[in-house]
Amino acid sequence: MSQVKSVMIVGVGGQGTLLASRVLGSAMLHCGADVKVSEVHGMSQRGGSVVTYVRYGDKVYSPVIDKGEADVLMAFEALEAARFLPWLKTDGTIVVNTQQIDPMPVVTGSAAYPENIIGSVKAEGAKVVAFDALKLAEQAGSVRAVNIVLIGAVAKRLSIDKQVWIDTIKETVPAKFMDMNLKAFELGYNAQEI
Template sequence: MSEIINILIVGVGGQGTILASKVLAGVVQEKGHEVKIAEIHGMSQRGGSVFTQVRYGANIASPTIPQGEADIILAFEKLEALRWLSYLKKNGRILINDQRIDPMPVIMGTVEYPADALQIIQDKCQNVTMIDGVSEALKAGNIKSVNMVLLGVLSKFLDFDGDIWLKVMQETIPAKFIDVNLKAFEAGRKY
C-alpha cells in the first residue's frame, strides 16, 4: 500500500456507519497517524446513502478520497457497494455485507434493484469478501451490532493490534452496549 491509506465506509443512513468510522478513526489516531475524515451530515441521514472517508498516513491534502484511490471499501449494503465501486483502486479490496436494503424507488417498483450487483463487482475486482453480517450480529445478541461485525472483518486487513481496537471500542461505545458490540467485533475478526 502507498504512504496514504484510504478507507471508504458506505451504507444506508441508520446502519451505524458513523459509529464504525468513529472507532476506526480512534484506532488510527491511537497509532499516531495523521488522519483526515470526510463525512456528510444532514438530510442524508434520513435513510439515504451515507459514507465516511478515512485517510491516514503522511502528507494528506484532500479530506475526501479521490475517485479510484480507496485501498479498501467497507460496504454495509450491496447496492451502495456498487454505487461507490469506482472509488476503489484496481487492486483494492471490497468488503461487502450481504444485505439488501431497497431504496424507495425500488420499494415503489419504479426501478429495479440490480440483481446482478454482486456479479458486476466480482467481474471488476479480484479481492471481494462477502460477509453475512446480519447472522453474525444476531449470534452476538443484537441485529444492530452489524456495524461492529463489519468493523471486525475490516480490522483483519489493517495493521493494528486487536488490543487497540478493543481499547478504542471501550472508550467510544456506551457501557450498556459494550458486551454485544465486542462480541460482534470478535465474530467479524474471526470471520
C-alpha cells in the same frame, strides 16, 4: 505509518456509518497516524445513501477520497458496494455486508433491485470480502451491531494490531453495550466470506 491509506464507508442512513468512522479514525490515532475523517455525506436521516471518508498516514492533507483512491471500501449494503466501486483502487478490497436494503425506486416499484450484485462486483476484478454481517450482528445480540461486525472484518485486513481495535471499541461504545460490541467485532474479524 507511512503512505496515506484511505477507507471509504458507504451505506444507508441509520446503519451506523458514523460510529464506524469514529472507531476507524480513533484506532488510527492510537497508532500515531495523522487522521482525517469526513462528515457523513448523503441523506443519513432518510434511509438514503451515505458516505464517510477516513484517511490516515504520516501526513494527510484532506479527508476527501477521489475515484480510484480507496484502499478499502466498507459497504453496509450490497448495492452501495456496486455504486461506489469506481472509488476503489485497482488492488483495493471491498468488505461488504450481503444484506439487501431496497432503495426508494425499488420500494415504489419503479425499479428492480439488481440481481447478483456481489458476482458483478467480483467480475470487475475487485477483491471482495462478502458475508452476512446482519446475521452475525444478530448472533452478537443486536441488528444494530452490523457496523462493529464490519469494523472487525476491515480490522483483519489492515496492518493495525487487533488489541488496538478492541481498546478503541472499549473507549467508543457505551459500557452497557460493551460485551455485545466486542462479540460483534470478533464475529466480524473471524467472518467466513461467501
